[in-house]
Amino acid sequence: MSQGNTDSLSGKIVTLLGGTGFLGRHVVQELFERGARVRVASRNPDKAWSIKPLSNLGQIQFARVDVSKLDSLARVLEGSDAVVNLVGAFEGNLDAVQGSGAGRIAAAAKAAGAQALVHVSAIGADAGSDVAYARTKAEGERAVLAEFPTATIVRPAIMFGPDDNFVMMFGDLIARAPLLPVFAPEAKLQPVFVDDVAAAIATALGAPEVHGGKTFELAGPEIYTMLALNKRIMAAQGRQRALVPFSDAVGGLIAALPGTPISTDQFKLLKAGNLASGAFPGLAEIGVTPRPLELFLDRWMTQFRNHGRFGAKAANA
Template identity: 90%
Template sequence: MSQGNPDSLSGKIVTLLGGSGFLGRHVVQELFARGARVRVASRNPDKAWSIKPLSNLGQIQFARVDVSKLDSLARVLEGSDAVVNLVGAFDGNLDAVQGSGAGRIAAAAKAAGAQAFVHVSAIGADAGSDVTYARTKAEGERAVLAEFPSATIVRPAIMFGPDDNFVMMFGELISRMRMLPVFAPEAKLQPVFVDDVAESIAIALAAPEIHGGKTYELAGPEIYTVLELNQRIAASEGRKRALVPLPDGLGGLIAALPGTPISTDQFKLLKAGIEASGTLPGLAEIGVTPRPLELFLDRWMTRFRNHGRFGTKSAIA
């Protein structure tokens, strides 16, 4: 599929709402490469200050915004040629953040004169789900398209990268614990490289006439069970670990307890699996060749090996 003119974003003002997070920082760098002028707007824009040295003079701006307030949205979106909504959460008032709130953001972007709008949802968005996160994600998609019909919806799977809180979290845990319980061990995951998602977003912004009004599921080329993923990470660290698969009943009971590493809703989402449905276009259709986790894993896990890069993968500890 045509990606449109990659230079069409050159000099354009692209506002990233929620742009100081993991995905936002990678989208910023993709937009820099395309010559865009980027406005990073979030409740805590200082979290993205580390990106500033990567920009050219005058290419980045930071702004504080409260997306629940229309006047705050209007101020931060003023003059935007394109907008990306990255706002989301797992707890709190999810309707206000990613349900009806997403529609409010889309309406504000339209009022500001934005010509392109990308809304980041999630694989597993389901209006009929009993999990608030999944249900409000679906409701947010519907609200966005009602206000901005030419918006592009992207639904990423779990994203991985050298600065993620997914593969790196498992890497840290495996390096420290000789025995590790595994929740939903047989659940299937189809993780996607964060830079492939960032590129997809930029492509959609550059060619709204091609990608507007469409929904894409962004998933990687590999499918792992949760247990297989942990085993692969341990192997990349050169560590022999006792990975203990938890029966789903026990996993659900633990998730319901306060202070555990996973909530009940997160456990339900994980148990259901996080993989592409196959009913929607994906990375290939938007024009991106997906890169597998295997391409990076051994290199990224070096930091967790005994003696780091001076150690060997075969060392068992």
């Protein structure tokens, strides 16, 4: 649900690069509510076709793009009033995707005449990090601002939503497994509602004269440790499970092995935590009131209870 100006984007063409993922789907819906015309550009735009019924006639367009090629970018960005760069990855050539590649996207957006650009980075972006993901996220921010100084940088924390791969993933694991290992159990997280991030992005697009050139850390109002979060999800399901906290030494050893559910880099990022630093403005400063996970969790976990949505009582198994 939009929390910002509903008129400033009305009728404007907004191109979402990498718009077929989790955040992209929610940004598209936010932009629909604000009356924007949305171009979803991706290597595989067919992944976003499920969004089409949510739009009005002529409000959405799908386009195929290779962000590593300037001619492909130029074609898909032509006529854009505003651009959102959602392109990112955890593996592969991260510099080409979210490091220098982000600068290439910003340059193409500028050349296309876009008046606003929002670049989606991440909390924990750090040019000095030995983790390629965090390092290239920071390098990408710098590259974007060098090419498009009035771009807005947003750094979301880990995002949650009813279709996420975070809270809902843990919910599914807890429902299925009687015993669950917990990596980095004391790591602190400040998860943010995906629709609040989408609202912040749309607000920044609609008012580049206010928010351009700024960096925002988008985090939720609650802080959990990894262990506490798993316990809270378990309670919302009404289940009793054996949670096995791994020490950092054990977790790091497991992450270093091939074929494990977490890589060494992912473990390092998790262990470092995912909190707003306080050095940048947040959701409140962009006009969005952050909503807590507690507002949704019990309802979302209903599907994982023993008796599902029809159970009058929570199960204890």
